[in-house]
Amino acid sequence: xxxxxxxxxxxxxxxxxxxxxxxxxxxxxxxxxxxxxxxxxxxxxxxxxxxxxxxxxxxxxxxxxxxxxxxxxxxxxxxxxxxxxxxxxxxxxxxxxxxxxxxxxxxxxxxxxxxxxxxxxxxxxxxxxxxxxxxxxxxxxxxxxxxxxxxxxxxxxx
Amino acid sequence: xxxxxxxxxxxxxxxxxxxxxxxxxxxxxxxxxxxxxxxxxxxxxxxxxxxxxxxxxxxxxxxxxxxxxxxxxxxxxxxxxxxxxxxxxxxxxxxxxxxxxxxxxxxxxxxxxxxxxxxxxxxxxxxxxxxxxxxxxxxxxxxxxxxxxxxxxxxxxxxxxxxxxxxxxxxxxxxxxxxxxxxxxxxxxxxxxxxxxxxxxxxxxxxxxxxxxxxxxxxxxxxxxxxxxxxxxxxxxxxxxxxxxxxxxxxxxxxxxxxxxxxxxxxxxxxxxxxxxxxxxxxxxxxxxxxxxxxxxxxxxxxxxxxxxxxxxxxxxxxxxxxxxxxxxxxxxxxxxxxxxxxxxxxxxxxxxxxxxxxxxxxxxxxxxxxxxxxxxxxxxxxxxxxxxxxxxxxxxxxxxxxxxxxxxxxxxxxxxxxxxxxxxxxxxxxxxxxxxxxxxxxxxxxxxxxxxxxxxxxxxxxxxxxxxxxxxxxxxxxxxxxxxxxxxxxxxx
Numbered sequence: 138x139x140x141x142x143x144x145x146x147x148x149x150x151x152x153x154x155x156x157x158x159x160x161x162x163x164x165x166x167x168x169x170x171x172x173x174x175x176x177x178x179x180x181x182x183x184x185x186x187x188x189x190x191x192x193x194x195x196x197x198x199x200x201x202x203x204x205x206x207x208x209x210x211x212x213x214x215x216x217x218x219x220x221x222x223x224x225x226x227x228x229x230x231x232x233x234x235x236x237x238x239x240x241x242x243x244x245x246x247x248x249x250x251x252x253x254x255x256x257x258x259x260x261x262x263x264x265x266x267x268x269x270x271x272x273x274x275x276x277x278x279x280x281x282x283x284x285x286x287x288x289x290x291x292x293x294x295x
Numbered sequence: 296x297x298x299x300x301x302x303x304x305x306x307x308x309x310x311x312x313x314x315x316x317x318x319x320x321x322x323x324x325x326x327x328x329x330x331x332x333x334x335x336x337x338x339x340x341x342x343x344x345x346x347x348x349x350x351x352x353x354x355x356x357x358x359x360x361x362x363x364x365x366x367x368x369x370x371x372x373x374x375x376x377x378x379x380x381x382x383x384x385x386x387x388x389x390x391x392x393x394x395x396x397x398x399x400x401x402x403x404x405x406x407x408x409x410x411x412x413x414x415x416x417x418x419x420x421x422x423x424x425x426x427x428x429x430x431x432x433x434x435x436x437x438x439x440x441x442x443x444x445x446x447x448x449x450x451x452x453x454x455x456x457x458x459x460x461x462x463x464x465x466x467x468x469x470x471x472x473x474x475x476x477x478x479x480x481x482x483x484x485x486x487x488x489x490x491x492x493x494x495x496x497x498x499x500x501x502x503x504x505x506x507x508x509x510x511x512x513x514x515x516x517x518x519x520x521x522x523x524x525x526x527x528x529x530x531x532x533x534x535x536x537x538x539x540x541x542x543x544x545x546x547x548x549x550x551x552x553x554x555x556x557x558x559x560x561x562x563x564x565x566x567x568x569x570x571x572x573x574x575x576x577x578x579x580x581x582x583x584x585x586x587x588x589x590x591x592x593x594x595x596x597x598x599x600x601x602x603x604x605x606x607x608x609x610x611x612x613x614x615x616x617x618x619x620x621x622x623x624x625x626x627x628x629x630x631x632x633x634x635x636x637x638x639x640x641x642x643x644x645x646x647x648x649x650x651x652x653x654x655x656x657x658x659x660x661x662x663x664x665x666x667x668x669x670x671x672x673x674x675x676x677x678x679x680x681x682x683x684x685x686x687x688x689x690x691x692x693x694x695x696x697x698x699x700x701x702x703x704x705x706x707x708x709x710x711x712x713x714x715x716x717x718x719x720x721x722x723x724x725x726x727x728x729x730x731x732x733x734x735x736x737x738x739x740x741x742x743x744x745x746x747x748x749x750x751x752x753x754x755x756x757x758x759x760x761x762x763x764x765x766x767x768x769x770x771x772x773x774x775x776x777x778x779x780x781x782x783x784x785x786x787x788x789x
Contacts, residue, residue, distance in 0.1 A: 147725060155466055162473060165488050172483075178750040180480040180487060183743045187476065191469045197462050220518035221720070224692075228511070228716070231696060232709040240697075247696065248689040254518045257685035266686055267693075274697060282346050284701045 145202040152199025159192035223254040239289015244271035298425050305652025309660055314357050318657045321358035322664045325365020329381050330373050330679050333513055334691055336366040336382070337623040337733065341505035342698035344631060352635040353650045359631060360611070360654055361661040363624055364416060367567070367603045368665045371408035372673060375401055375596070376529050377680055384567030384603035387575040391588070391595030393529070398591050402533035405673055407545045407593055408600040410537075413666040414546075415553035415601035419608025420658040422557050427655070430616030431644050437617070439749035440759045444769035446742040449563035449619055450735065451773040455780060456569060458728030467727045470718070471735025474499050481740065482747060494707040501630045503699055504736055505623070507712045508729045510695040512719020514688045519724070528680050535670060545597040548578050552601025559602075560609020566622025566730070567603040567610075574602035608658065615639055615651060618741070623730040626737040 166184040227250025234243040248267035249260075257263055278284040288294075308314060328334045340359050347355045370381030375392035388408060395404040437445070454464030477488045478498030489495040517523055537545065552574045559570035578594040579585070588595060613619040618639035620626040632639050637647060644651055669676070699712045722729060753759040761767045 151466075151721070151725060155469075158470075158473065162476070162488065165490075169485060169487070171485065178747045178755060180483050180485040183472075183739075183746070184476055184487060187469055187472050190465070191473065194462055194466045194469060198466065201462070216519045216724070217521050218519070220521070221515050224515055224518055225713075225717075228692075228696075228709075228713050232706050232713065235696075235700065235706055235709070244693045244696070248693050251514065251518075251689040251692050252685035255685035255688055256521070257683065263685065263689070267689060270690055271693060274693065278346070278697065278701070284346065285704055286697070286701070 148202025149199050152195045152197070152202060155191050155195025155198065159188045159195060162188040162191070220254040223250050227251060236287050237289065239291050240275050240286040241271050241291055242289060244274070298428050301648060301652045302424055302656060304648070305656030308353065308649050308653030309357065309656035314354055314653060314657065315660070317354040317358040318361045318661050319664060321361025322365040322661050322668060325362035326369035326665065326668055326676060327679065329366035329369020330676050331682070331687060332373055332377070332379050332381055333517065333688060335509065336363045337505055337627050338509040340624065340627045340631065341502045342694060344502050344634060345698055345701045348634060352637065353653050355631065356650060356654045357657040359628060360658055363607050364604065364658065364661050365665055367607055368409060368412050368669045369676065371412065371600050372405060372669070372676060373680065375404045375408065376531070376677060382567070384571050384606070385600070386568070387571045387599040388596055390575070391592050394589070394591035395593065395596065396529040396532070399532040400591065401529055401531045402535045403537050403541050403593065404596050405531065406535050406537050406670065407541065407597045409666060409669045411545065411549040411552065411597045411601040412604040413662055414549045415556060416604040416608065416662040417659065418553045419557045419605035420655065420662065423608045423611055423658070424655055427612055427616050428644070430612055431641050434617050434641050436765065438763070439745040439752065440763045440766045441769065443742055443745040443749055444760055444766040444773070445617065445619060446738050446745065448769045448773040448776070449621065449738065451776045452563045453734050454731045455776050457730055459726040461777065461780065463727045464731050467722065467729065468731035468735040471732035472739040474504055474736045475739030481744065492707070494705060499711060500702055500708070501627065501733070501737055502702055503708055503711050504715050505627055505733055506695045506699055507715025508719035508722070508732065510691050511712060511716025512723050514692055515716060515720035516723040517688065519720070531674065531677065535673070541593055544593050548574070548594045548598035549601040551577060552598040553605040556602035556605030557609040560606030560621065561612045563613070563619065563621045566624065567606040570602040570606045571599035574598035615643065620734055620737060623733040626733045629737050
């Protein structure tokens with residue numbers, strides 16, 4: 138078996154990503170100014186242990202993915218990146234529009250983007266179901282359970 | 296005897312109309328989310344945490360426990376009729392149960408699953424009733440060093456036994472521990488990993504992480520795999536009344552499933568998945584009809600379905616007596632205890648015995664409710680399976696963002712949810728287990744507190760962890776869990 142053919146890009150990236158997170162934790166912990174009374178068993182020990190553990194695990198995963206073998210992390214199935222992108226866009230729109238537009242319109246946008254990403258093309262049905270669901274959730278949670286959800290453009294109407 | 300009297304008091308609590316109502320709400324909601332693929336008990340309880348903050352804790356826990364049991368009942372229906380496990384504890388049920396449904400024996404499969412769940416759930420609850428007080432006595436022997444070592448054992452078993460490889464499990468655990476570091480250190484007030492964001496000073500809420508991994512990550516993953524989007528729902532065929540033959544072939548697997556499920560739930564090994572696998576392979580070995588396995592053997596449904604319900608009762612033993620979560624759902628339940636300022640362990644049994652025994656008693660009642668809900672009414676529940684996937688996931692994400700936003704009315708939490716969701720997507724895509732991450736997040740701060748407390752008692756001498764015998768045994772077990780599988784693999788390779 139030619140191991141060079143088995144290099145897994147995803148596994149390598151994940152391994153290196155873990156090493157990156159480990160260095161962020163390590164860097165943050167080095168910079169802490171801790172009063173000497175706590176120096177021995179202070180707030181720094183655990184972060185160091187976690188950072189070291191994560192760096193070792195990351196290196197292990199990266200090395201295995203580079204070398205190839207039975208334990209590789211790899212692309213398993215073809216990925217529909219377009220659908221992933223649509224949901225990501227929906228989530229970003231939702232978090233930015235929630236306060237200015239309000240819970241109902243922002244939630245509806247999120248709902249429609251997810252439905253579209255899952256392959257639904259029945260826009261009318263999705264819009265009606267989504268609108269009723271979001272409206273029901275808003276009314277139920279604000280009046281029933283006393284949560285404060287942003288009313289946005291529908292302020293005064295609901 | 297002591298347990299029996301406490302249990303009677305518990306029934307007095309659980310049988311009040313308001314608590315019966317919470318139990319009914321819990322088991323109904325549990326069945327619902329168990330049946331719906333893509334939403335499980337850990338996610339649902341996490342989403343309920345912000346809205347139950349002002350409830351009476353007894354009622355809330357009765358609801359949560361009913362929900363956990365109910366999810367195990369409901370998920371078998373999905374496994375049998377849709378060939379997609381509703382929860383990870385029903386993966387094996389999907390193998391034989393779906394084959395039975397294809398041969399027109401779906402009703403019998405549903406019956407043996409529901410009755411088996413009832414038998415095993417009740418036996419498991421009985422075992423919980425009498426074992427939990429014993430575990431509490433054990434817990435009294437535990438000091439900070441022992442607690443820390445116990446948590447290390449939980450960390451290593453969860454990371455070694457779940458997921459596609461040990462390194463993936465360990466990476467998921469460390470990620471969870473790192474999430475747990477964010478915020479103000481409780482003992483010294485030192486801010487850690489907050490990157491200048493004041494919102495991060497109070498830490499990353501477990502609800503954000505659980506919802507991010509289970510809902511957002513899962514939705515992104517399902518959307519990315521178009522082949523997972525179509526599934527065929529089989530109609531229920533046959534009689535829900537099992538034949539004499541079916542009873543004869545079911546009762547032993549039920550009992551064996553319960554006997555496997557309960558201890559494995561109680562061990563820090565990740566809850567319901569492993570015992571259901573074990574039960575399946577045991578039944579496959581013991582059956583007089585080996586030719587039916589893989590083609591719809593009733594034993595392969597009866598055993599695993601009993602095992603997953605008994606495992607749920609098992610999970611509650613270390614959770615209530617030691618504060619040790621052994622599954623993702625148990626980790627969320629521990630967060631619920633935190634929310635009400637309750638500390639599981641001997642103090643909980645002494646100080647909040649109404650809650651503990653009311654909760655345990657409610658499990659007996661909940662099991663009866665679930666049997667009624669799931670057998671005669673199964674035809675109604677099945678209609679849930681016809682909800683189109685685009686609408687289902689749209690709804691899940693709307694409620695997920697709602698729950699996370701309502702934690703502190705902050706869009707920053709929604710941003711965190713998004714980031715964790717991306718991480719969850721990558722984990723799901725590359726077969727990293729999620730449970731170690733959740734358990735690491737909730738248990739990490741406890742482990743750290745016990746670690747530092749033990750060291751300050753010993754004045755900085757780290758040998759406390761190995762000179763205390765109980766602690767040394769736990770650490771040795773923890774090391775063995777990681778090392779033994781590696782040695783076995785090496786030996787096999789040679």
